[in-house]
Every structure is written in C-alpha cells, then in structure tokens.
Amino acid sequence: MQHFDLLVIGAGSGGVRASRIAANLGAKVAVAEERYLGGTCVNVGCVPKKLFVYASHFSDLYSQARGFGWSVANPQLSWATLRESKDREIERLNGVYANLLDNAGVTLLEGHARLLGDKRVMVGAEEVSADRIIIAVGGWPFVPEFPGREHVIDSNDVFFLDELPDEIVIVGGGYIAAEFAGIFNGLGVKTHLVYRGDLFLRGFDDDIRLFMAEQMRAKGIHVHFNADVTSIDLDDAGIRNVTLNNAEVLTAGQVMYATGRRPLLDNLGLEATKVSLTAKGTIEVDDDFATREPGVYAIGDVVGRAELTPVALAEGMALARNLFGEAGQSVNYDLIPTAVFTQPNIGTVGLGEAAARERFGEIAVYQSSFKPMQLSLTDSNERCLIKVIVDVASDKVLGCHMVGPEAGEIIQGLAVAMTAGATKADFDRTIGVHPTLAEEFVTLREAVR
CATH class of the missing domain: 3.50.50.60 (FAD/NAD(P)-binding domain)
Structure with missing residues (x-):
C-alpha cells in the first residue's frame, strides 16, 4: 500500500x-x-x-x-x-x-x-x-425535479452542444445564468432568461442588479422575472414547449438550467x-x-x-x-473582488449599499451613469454605471461597483487599494488615466445620497 x-x-x-x-x-x-x-x-x-x-x-x-x-x-x-x-x-x-x-x-x-x-x-x-x-x-x-426535466441541459452540457439553437430558454438568476444569457444573445440566439424572483443576481448591490436588467433588455434579451417553469414538452420537431407558472408558454430549441450547484x-x-x-x-x-x-x-x-x-x-x-510550513495562514473573505461576464461586464468588490448601511450606519454613495466613450460614434444605447460607497465616520471606501466594458479588469486594481485600506480622500488625490472608464472612480466628488 x-x-x-x-x-x-x-x-x-x-x-x-x-x-x-x-x-x-x-x-x-x-x-x-x-x-x-x-x-x-x-x-x-x-x-x-x-x-x-x-x-x-x-x-x-x-x-x-x-x-x-x-x-x-x-x-x-x-x-x-x-x-x-x-x-x-x-x-x-x-x-x-x-x-x-x-x-x-x-x-x-x-x-x-x-x-x-x-x-x-x-x-x-x-x-x-x-x-x-x-x-x-x-x-x-443542480437541476430540480419537474415534468420534462429530461429535456434540459445544465451548465456543464452547454459547452458541448452539437449545434447552436435558434432560440433558448435559460432558467436561473445567478451569475452563470446571466452570463450565458449574454453569450447566447451575442451569438445570435433569441434568448429568454427566466427567474423565479423579483430580480436576479441576489447578493449584488441593488443598483447594479437593476441597471444590468435594463441593459439586458436593451440588448434584446427577453427577461422573465417572477416566473418559473412548471413543465416542458418536446414535440416531434425537437422543439421544447416551456410552460411557466404564469401560464405563458415559451418555445425553444434548448432549455438550459443554471439553478445552482x-x-x-x-x-x-x-x-x-x-x-x-x-x-x-x-x-x-x-x-x-x-x-x-x-x-x-x-x-x-x-x-x-x-x-x-x-x-x-x-x-x-x-x-x-x-x-x-508556517502556521497561522488564513483567508480574508471580506474583500473578494468578483466579475460577472455579462454584456456589459459587472465588477464589484466590498459591500453593496444596503449591506454597508446596515453595518456602518451613515454612509456616502457616489454614483455616475453615462455612455462610454468607445460607443460615442455608434448607435448603441449601452451605458455604464460607476458606484463607490464610503463610511462617513472613517472615510474608508467600503465598496466599489461597476457595470461596463472591462469591469472585471478595472475592479482588480481597486481591490488592491481597498485591501490596503484606501479612503475616499486617497481616491480623490489619485490622478486619473484620461480618457478611460477607470478614471471615473477617482473623479467622483459629490455624493448622490
């Protein structure tokens, strides 16, 4: 042995x-x-x-x-x-x-x-x-049990499809569901996102969640909130008829479940x-x-x-x-930078507004929404959202959140600053790289609330 x-x-x-x-x-x-x-x-x-x-x-x-x-x-x-x-x-x-x-x-x-x-x-x-x-x-x-469960794929199967469907229903409200909605929509597939809750991406800042839902709809993704699948039937042509609990029926070549792991x-x-x-x-x-x-x-x-x-x-x-080796090593779970590769991307590190207000009481919120420069000569209606949350008592930055191109790349640098204990004053005295999206994080001067 x-x-x-x-x-x-x-x-x-x-x-x-x-x-x-x-x-x-x-x-x-x-x-x-x-x-x-x-x-x-x-x-x-x-x-x-x-x-x-x-x-x-x-x-x-x-x-x-x-x-x-x-x-x-x-x-x-x-x-x-x-x-x-x-x-x-x-x-x-x-x-x-x-x-x-x-x-x-x-x-x-x-x-x-x-x-x-x-x-x-x-x-x-x-x-x-x-x-x-x-x-x-x-x-x-994880895929729950329901009539017609055998007619769906999961987030493992999706990487090995023999062909791209003309239309797909994605069920779930987490980052996997949101990301694949953007992927299929971008690849030319008519895409439905079905989620049983009021708003997807639970755990993220509420402004980010609302803004992302608006951006998805603007890109042509059919978002169905407060809806769940009750059954799926497969017809002779290989089309899946997806019945929702509001009696709506969606038809699609594939149904993907991203309902957790x-x-x-x-x-x-x-x-x-x-x-x-x-x-x-x-x-x-x-x-x-x-x-x-x-x-x-x-x-x-x-x-x-x-x-x-x-x-x-x-x-x-x-x-x-x-x-x-040397004992005493630990993992800090308080500041975990996260990116959601939706279109546009989401990048976030630290606390959302509701969590920050509950934990610290008096906070200041700095926020801006605009059309990014790279889209200024196009007819795209895509917009960006930048948000910084600060503890008023200490001036410490509690959260940085973004929806926009390359948000994941940008948030990584901000995570370094926040891990080092950066304050809003540190952000304010940092010189921005112009013209970039990232500079918005160091040029926000007036709190919106």
Missing part, C-alpha cells in the same frame, strides 16, 4: 494549489482525480465560458465598427469552429496542469476516490493511506468517517478547514464559503502552508 504525507481528493484549482504548495514544502503528496485536471474552472467553467464570452462580443463589435468608418459585410458564426477551438485550448490546459503536478513531484492517482476511514482511501482499485487528506471535489450543477459528495465514503455536513449540504469545517474526522480537511466549493476559483486557490494555499 502506498503511503503519503498528504492525499488530495480532486485536481481542481484548490486541490492542485494545495498539493503543489505542500510538495514544495517537502511533503510526499498524491492527488486523486476521476475526470479531468483543472476541475470545473478549466473544463466546464471559468475558462471555456470566458472564451465563449469573447466570441459573443464580436456581434456588437461588428455593429459598432460602422460608426468608426469600417465596413463589415455579412459576418457569419461557425459554432463548430468555436467549439472545436475551445476544446483544443482546454486540452492544452489539461496538459499544463499535468506538468505542474509532475514538476512539483506530486503523484497523480487516476480514479474515483472513496474514504475508508482510519486515513485510508480507495482510489479506483488501489488502496492508499495518508497522514492528512484534503477533500477538494468541488460541485456539480451542489457539493459533489457522491460515493465519497463520508459515512466511514466523522465528517459532518451543514444544513446547506456542504462539508462542515472549522477556521482551519478541519472536519470532525482527525486528519481530514476540506476546501473550495465543497465547503461553500465563496464558490469562486480564486477563493479555492487561497484556501488551498493557506491550508498547505499551515500543515507543512
């Missing part, structure tokens, strides 16, 4: 980072993986989705080019070319991850891992043991251990990512503190260093 200082179950972002850090600190490390290297992010998440986002931008760019004097005649999309190009890039990245593990001296064990208890794990047909075990298996799309705990063997779950179904861990089973830890989406790739990376790094 092979024995390791550390066995990581799952070769996603958090698992690979933890294994590499531990190996570099001198530990004998193995990673068990049954599907693909890189996890959700590389294979059916952030990376292929962003490639699709880039592809979907071209329809806007072709349209806007005319205002700048360019003549673009009858552009056509080849879905097969896009999908195959994406597949090649993902295959390349799988190889990169394999090299990262190999170069760090990490042993890759291919197969499904199941905990046996007493620090033993069955990986495929091989039993191994380890002094410490990290569960980093990530999550999997669940921890991927299937046949993991938790019953052989003292590992416990929270009420949300995630693995319960303490501040050091330790479960109730001695020597067993968990990180990433399976813990559910913040289901984002950079958070899993940070958790994996902190845990590996605590176990094999």
Whole structure:
C-alpha cells in the first residue's frame, strides 16, 4: 500500500494549489482525480465560458465598427469552429496542469476516490493511506425535479452542444445564468432568461442588479422575472414547449438550467468517517478547514464559503502552508473582488449599499451613469454605471461597483487599494488615466445620497 504525507481528493484549482504548495514544502503528496485536471474552472467553467464570452462580443463589435468608418459585410458564426477551438485550448490546459503536478513531484492517482476511514482511501482499485487528506471535489450543477426535466441541459452540457439553437430558454438568476444569457444573445440566439424572483443576481448591490436588467433588455434579451417553469414538452420537431407558472408558454430549441450547484459528495465514503455536513449540504469545517474526522480537511466549493476559483486557490494555499510550513495562514473573505461576464461586464468588490448601511450606519454613495466613450460614434444605447460607497465616520471606501466594458479588469486594481485600506480622500488625490472608464472612480466628488 502506498503511503503519503498528504492525499488530495480532486485536481481542481484548490486541490492542485494545495498539493503543489505542500510538495514544495517537502511533503510526499498524491492527488486523486476521476475526470479531468483543472476541475470545473478549466473544463466546464471559468475558462471555456470566458472564451465563449469573447466570441459573443464580436456581434456588437461588428455593429459598432460602422460608426468608426469600417465596413463589415455579412459576418457569419461557425459554432463548430468555436467549439472545436475551445476544446483544443482546454486540452492544452489539461496538459499544463499535468506538468505542474509532475514538476512539483506530486503523484497523480487516476480514479474515483472513496474514504475508508482510519486515513485510508480507495482510489479506483488501489488502496492508499495518508497522514492528512484534503477533500477538494468541488460541485456539480443542480437541476430540480419537474415534468420534462429530461429535456434540459445544465451548465456543464452547454459547452458541448452539437449545434447552436435558434432560440433558448435559460432558467436561473445567478451569475452563470446571466452570463450565458449574454453569450447566447451575442451569438445570435433569441434568448429568454427566466427567474423565479423579483430580480436576479441576489447578493449584488441593488443598483447594479437593476441597471444590468435594463441593459439586458436593451440588448434584446427577453427577461422573465417572477416566473418559473412548471413543465416542458418536446414535440416531434425537437422543439421544447416551456410552460411557466404564469401560464405563458415559451418555445425553444434548448432549455438550459443554471439553478445552482451542489457539493459533489457522491460515493465519497463520508459515512466511514466523522465528517459532518451543514444544513446547506456542504462539508462542515472549522477556521482551519478541519472536519470532525482527525486528519481530514476540506476546501473550495465543497465547503461553500465563496464558490469562486480564486477563493479555492487561497484556501488551498493557506491550508498547505499551515500543515507543512508556517502556521497561522488564513483567508480574508471580506474583500473578494468578483466579475460577472455579462454584456456589459459587472465588477464589484466590498459591500453593496444596503449591506454597508446596515453595518456602518451613515454612509456616502457616489454614483455616475453615462455612455462610454468607445460607443460615442455608434448607435448603441449601452451605458455604464460607476458606484463607490464610503463610511462617513472613517472615510474608508467600503465598496466599489461597476457595470461596463472591462469591469472585471478595472475592479482588480481597486481591490488592491481597498485591501490596503484606501479612503475616499486617497481616491480623490489619485490622478486619473484620461480618457478611460477607470478614471471615473477617482473623479467622483459629490455624493448622490
């Protein structure tokens, strides 16, 4: 039986980072993986989705080019070319991850891992043991039960469609649903977004949510709030008839569900251990990512503190260093910059207005909305929104929020400033880069409320 200082179950972002850090600190490390290297992010998440986002931008760019004097005649999309190009890039990245593990001296064990208890794990047909075990298996799309469920795809399936539908219904109100609504709309598909709540993107600043809904409608996305699917029927022509709870019927070639994700705990063997779950179904861990089973830890989406790739990376790094290096490492969950690659993009870091007012009381809100310069010569009606939230007592910047081109790129720099404790006075005395969208964050002078 092979024995390791550390066995990581799952070769996603958090698992690979933890294994590499531990190996570099001198530990004998193995990673068990049954599907693909890189996890959700590389294979059916952030990376292929962003490639699709880039592809979907071209329809806007072709349209806007005319205002700048360019003549673009009858552009056509080849879905097969896009999908195959994406597949090649993902295959390349799988190889990169394999090299990262190999170069760090990490042993890759291919197969499904199941905990046996007493620090033993069955990986495929091989039993191994380890002094410490990290569960980093990530999550999997969740689709609720309803009549016609078999006629839908989820956020994994969407990357492998044989052909692009003429019309699609996307069900969900999170960032995945919002992003794919923009992707399909940009690729020329008539797109419906159906969400059971009053307004999508729960947890984001309310002004951002309202503004994004307006921008989506302006781009031609059919947004259906306070609506849910009751049933789906498939006709002989392959068309899905989607009945909503308001009696409206939508017809589409595809229906995609993006209604959340669940921890991927299937046949993991938790019953052989003292590992416990929270009420949300995630693995319960303490501040050091330790479960109730001695020597067993968990990180990433399976813990559910913040289901984002950079958070899993940070958790994996902190845990590996605590176990094999200098103890006392932790992860700051208060300032997590986030981008939603809708069209236009959303970028946000820190507190939204309602949360800031509840926590700090008296706040000042600085806000501006305008048409970006890059669209000034076009007939586009797309607009930007810039918002900064400040604690009046300390002058500390509590939140920065943006809807507009390259919002994710811009918000990263602001996250550095806020992590360093920047105040509104620091923003005000910073010289802007002109003419840019980003300079708006340092030129807002009058609070709107």
